[in-house]
Amino acid sequence: MTQEAHVSVQSSTGPLTTEAGAPVADNQNSETAGIGGPGLIQDQLLMEKLAHFNRERIPERVVHARGAGAYGTFTVTADVTRYTRAKFLSEVGKQTETFLRFSTVAGNLGSADAVRDPRGFALKFYTEEGNYDLVGNNTPVFFIKDAIKFPDFIHTQKRDPYTGSQEADNVWDFWGLSPESTHQVTWLFGDRGIPASYRHMDGFGSHTYQWNNEAGEVFWVKYHFKTDQGIKCLTQPEADKLAGEDPDSHQRDLRESIERGEFPSWTVQVQIMPAADAATYRFNPFDLTKVWPHADYPPIEIGKLELNRNPENVFAEVEQSIFSPHHFVPGIGPSPDKMLQGRLFAYGDAHRYRVGINADHLPVNRPHATEARSHGRDGALYDGRHGGAKNYEPNSFGGPVETGRAMWQPIAVSGTTGESEAPSHAEDNDYVQAGNLYRLMTEEEKERLVGNLAGFISKVSRDDIAQRAIENFRKADPDYGKRLEAAVQALRG
Structure with a gap:
């Protein structure tokens, strides 16, 4: 809908009123003695407008604050009923409404879009069995493998408590001391580190998830969303220029492409691993810092995702949208991925703090293809939807009851409780996949990767921090480290 259309709709709805519905006589001049x-102080309209203005923002997300979103449809293109009993995947041709929020990770709400940063790829499926949220990124891996390190990692990416700015010392001190980050850092500083737009990048579920079928068989899966627009990225100089000239470049591109009827789409694929393979696979398949090689588990196309409708109100539908990886549906569940396990709690908790305990009641967040029937009551902005119905279970008054069937299959566990690393596999190595990625690159891609890394590492104030960071890349590939060391030395003089 155009801006002109919005104006005409507003002007045709009757007189301006207060929030309580009383007509406003004068919205240009406040009352005076x-x-x-x-x-x-008796000027009701003035008091109401100023009070509302002071409260019309909610705390921004600590991470993924800067974002844009759109509605769309997911269409099943392949039969996957042998792997999962999820109803929205039950037949070829079936369509499900979706909402997708893109975002950067480290920047605040007022930051620019065209920056070197991972992109969030958070997708909500409004299924007939409830909402299913798939919370991923535009990279198939991440910097760390255990959620207990997540607050520390994000603190290094945010503003320093003393300087108030992001500091290269903090970033490279943490990455150098966390060699598991080497793979993701190689992704981030390579050619795909700055997408040209949200439409021109891939998306990934990143984590490993469980699928289970009607017979109770378990499969581990990874999701891939391959852009149908083709990959397009920015060089660092191009991004620096665009970020300064048009901080809203990615948001504007997404909105305007949909307004033009050029609906962006992605081909949806999954990698599927039989549950029995996990224990003996050559590395931990639940490690978020690693990919499953396609030669081992080839991606299988299962559907098509298209975005075709813009939000009417960015605050109501994008800023207040909530996603939680704990929002599963029957046939899909979690895995032992330790990053995922932490996010199962953290995402929902963040939204209860930011938006409120009844955030799930907002139109963008509530189920669209079914009805939520819970015993949750009251709290800020509760809309009274339950009327006088009983708020406990079991009861004798006809309220909703449990199904008796779990959404996912149980996972066998053994041993004692305690802080522990994941079980060891033959190739559980922090450097192997980063080296593999480097060796896949062309000579020109390697030069740009090394240049991007050197430009950032050269800003580090201490030689020991810079050298430790370089050594991680040297362990991934000797040539990688040698080139990077020379480039950093040249810049540091």
Whole structure:
């Protein structure tokens, strides 16, 4: 809908009123004690407008604050009923409404879009069995493998408590001391580190998830969303220029492409691993810092995702949208991925703090293809939807009851409790996949990767921090480390 259309809709709905519905006589002048006199506290409209203005923002997300979103449809293109009993995947041709929020990770709400940063790829499926949220990124891996390190990692990416700025010392000190980050850092500083737009990048579920079928068989899966627009990225100089000239470049591109009827789409694929393979696979398949090689588990196309409708109100539908990886549906569940396990709690908790305990009642967040029937009541902005119905279970008054069937299959566990690393596999190595990625690159891609890394590492104030960071890349590939060391030395003089 155009801006002109919005104006005409607003002007045709009757007189301006207060929030309580009383008509407003004058919205241009506040009440005063005589002409030119002081203002009056009895001016209901003035008090209401100023009070609302002071409260019309909610805390921004600590991570993924800067984002844009759109509605769309997911269409099943292949039969996957042998792997999962999820109803929205039950037949070829079936369509499900979706909402997708893109975002950067480290920047705040007022930051620019065209920056070197991972992109969030958070997708909500409004299924007939409830909402299914798939919370991923535009990279198939991440910097760390255990959620207990997540607050520390994000603190290094955010503003330093003393300087108030992002500091290269903090970033490279943490990455150098966390060699598991070497793979993701190689992704981030390579050619795909700055997408040209949200439409021109791939998306990934990143984590490993469980699928289970009607017979109770378990499969581990990874999701891939391959852009149908083709991959397009920015060089660092191009991004620096665009970020300064048009901080809203990615948001504007997404909105305007949909307004033009050029609906962006992605081909949806999954990698599927039989549950029995996990224990003996050559590396931990639940490690978020690693990919499953396609030669081992080839991606299988299962559907098509298209975005075709813009939000009417960015605050209501994008800023207040909530996603939680704990929002599963029957036939899909979690895995022992330790990053995923932490996010199962953290995402929902963040939204209860930011938006409120009844955030799930907002139109963008509530189920669209079914009805939520819970015993949750009251709290801020509760809309009274339950009427006088009983708020406990079991009860004798006809309320909703449990199904008796779990959404996912149980996972066998053994041993004692305690802080522990994941079980060891033959190739559980922090450097192998980063080296593999480097060796896949062309000579020109390697030069740009090394240049991007060197430009950032050269800003580090201490030689030991810079050298430790370089050594991680040297362990991934000797040539990688040698080139990077020379480039950093050249820049540091």
